Amino acid sequence: MARVYGPIYKLQLGTKLCIVVSSPELVKQVVRDHDTTFSNRNPTIADWRKLRKVFVGQMLSKINLDDGYALRKEEVHKSISHIYHDKIGTQTDVGEFAFSTVINATLRMLWGATLQGTNFGEDYRKLVAEIVYLFAKPNISDYFPVLARFDIQGIERQAKKVQSAIDKILSRAIEEQMKMLASAKMGEYNKNMKGRTFCSSSWRTIIIMKMVQHRLQCNNCRACSWYSNLTFGLFFDIVVGGTDTTATIGEWVLTELMQHPEEMIRVQEELTQIVGLNNLVEEFHFPKLHHLDAVIKETFCLHPPVPLLVPRRSSQPTIIGGYYIPKGSTIFLNAWAIQRVPSVWDDPLEFRPQRFLNPSNSFDYQGNKFQFLPFGYGRRICAGIPLAERMLFYVLASFLHSFDWKLPNDKKLDVSDKFGIVTKKNTPLIAVPTPRLSNLELYA
Numbered sequence: 001m002a003r004v005y006g007p008i009y010k011l012q013l014g015t016k017l018c019i020v021v022s023s024p025e026l027v028k029q030v031v032r033d034h035d036t037t038f039s040n041r042n043p044t045i046a047d048w049r050k051l052r053k054v055f056v057g058q059m060l061s062k063i064n065l066d067d068g069y070a071l072r073k074e075e076v077h078k079s080i081s082h083i084y085h086d087k088i089g090t091q092t093d094v095g096e097f098a099f100s101t102v103i104n105a106t107l108r109m110l111w112g113a114t115l116q117g118t119n120f121g122e123d124y125r126k127l128v129a130e131i132v133y134l135f136a137k138p139n140i141s142d143y144f145p146v147l148a149r150f151d152i153q154g155i156e157r158q159a160k161k162v163q164s165a166i167d168k169i170l171s172r173a174i175e176e177q178m179k180m181l182a183s184a185k186m187g188e189y190n191k192n193m194k195g196r197t198f199c200s201s202s203w204r205t206i207i208i209m210k211m212v213q214h215r216l217q218c219n220n221c222r223a224c225s226w227y228s229n230l231t232f233g234l235f236f237d238i239v240v241g242g243t244d245t246t247a248t249i250g251e252w253v254l255t256e257l258m259q260h261p262e263e264m265i266r267v268q269e270e271l272t273q274i275v276g277l278n279n280l281v282e283e284f285h286f287p288k289l290h291h292l293d294a295v296i297k298e299t300f301c302l303h304p305p306v307p308l309l310v311p312r313r314s315s316q317p318t319i320i321g322g323y324y325i326p327k328g329s330t331i332f333l334n335a336w337a338i339q340r341v342p343s344v345w346d347d348p349l350e351f352r353p354q355r356f357l358n359p360s361n362s363f364d365y366q367g368n369k370f371q372f373l374p375f376g377y378g379r380r381i382c383a384g385i386p387l388a389e390r391m392l393f394y395v396l397a398s399f400l401h402s403f404d405w406k407l408p409n410d411k412k413l414d415v416s417d418k419f420g421i422v423t424k425k426n427t428p429l430i431a432v433p434t435p436r437l438s439n440l441e442l443y444a
């Protein structure tokens with residue numbers, strides 16, 4: 001549509017005015033020049049600033065992330081071992097492995113528990129996919145609020161059902177954490193948590209957990225409705241924002257590498273040289289893995305997991321690109337289109353990681369250039385970039401270093417996508433792993 005209607009156009013969906021912005025220059029006006037005006041979401045979460053501060057400053061602070069390395073390592077090693085013992089030579093759903101590794105590492109870091117040891121991993125992935133689907137599905141109630149109480153398409157009812165199923169699974173993970181909190185004195189608690197992401201000063205993190213627990217146990221008090229918005233937002237951002245996106249881009253990176261064997265060879269040679277076939281990947285290797293970094297960025301460019309970012313809402317009337325944007329409009333920033341603009345990118349549809357290896361033209365994930373925005377920009381930029389970067393690098397580098405991946409003989413590689421709030425592959429990537437490391441004890 002951007003090609004037909006230009007870099008800014010409006011869509012009137014019922015009573016809702018939506019504006020789609022698809023050029024780096026106009027995105028800059030929205031997220032830099034008028035960042036305050038466009039820093040709201042829909043629905044507005046009253047305390048998002050406080051919540052974001054706790055989230056970025058405490059839960060995902062460098063100290064907490066460094067502390068959580070042992071947990072990430074354990075989860076990545078478990079997956080490598082699982083693939084080696086159960087999947088060698090067999091058709092393997094790579095995305096599912098990426099997802100379970102990321103979700104388990106994230107839950108352990110945030111709540112101190114995993115989904116492992118239960119049968120819930122796969123169900124949980126389906127539930128997350130369903131909630132993402134329902135979240136993106138056009139809902140008549142949004143466009144004609146007067147019809148909201150009838151829930152004509154039943155989206156509200158379905159979402160509640162899925163949410164309640166997810167709540168049950170999460171409550172098991174949180175229960176473990178809460179039991180520890182309830183039974184242990186604080187000193188013991190700190191001892192138990194040694195090496196985990198909560199340091200003793202992370203009281204606010206614990207309060208958030210209490211809020212989540214409250215939300216899961218009680219549905220009827222006044223505090224509940226306040227918590228409800230806050231915790232569901234937090235939950236949604238972490239679980240969907242944090243795990244589905246990371247696993248989805250991981251699957252796309254592996255797909256592109258299988259589609260371009262010459263790039264696969266480059267990445268694996270780099271891993272052999274930097275890590276060595278007698279070792280497993282460690283986080284300190286990451287800064288030296290330049291080619292993998294370029295491959296990841298090129299994949300983000302072609303397959304941004306959140307193609308329209310997360311919609312913003314204008315808090316006052318503004319002019320963008322010479323057009324009047326009324327207060328209360330919903331703004332979509334079309335990263336997908338911007339990352340394919342031929343005037344900005346040479347051969348934008350070709351997979352050319354080398355473009356990200358040019359030191360005089362470096363790109364980061366903070367939106368330093370408005371033509372590359374997979375994590376957004378400004379006040380509402382993705383709050384989880386440091387964790388996403390570490391998890392993504394770790395899972396991909398480990399899977400690619402520990403195994404060779406081939407397509408099953410009878411299969412063709414499908415590179416088509418399914419449009420949604422998170423852009424996934426149309427069909428899962430199924431590949432056959434074989435061991436690559438020279439020291440087989442590393443797979444134990």
Ligand code: HEM
Nearest residue numbers: 237241242245246306310375376377380381382383384388
């Ligand atoms: C590849 C992985 C990820 C991608 C592509 C991604 C992308 C995004 C995007 C595009 C936004 C909206 C930005 C904007 O409006 O400017 C966002 C918001 C957010 N993301 Fe991520 N994200 C990823 C991973 C994570 C992780 C690992 C976490 C946390 C564990 C996380 C937490 C959040 C939160 C809390 C927000 C809301 C920020 C706010 O509204 O203030 N994300 N993400």
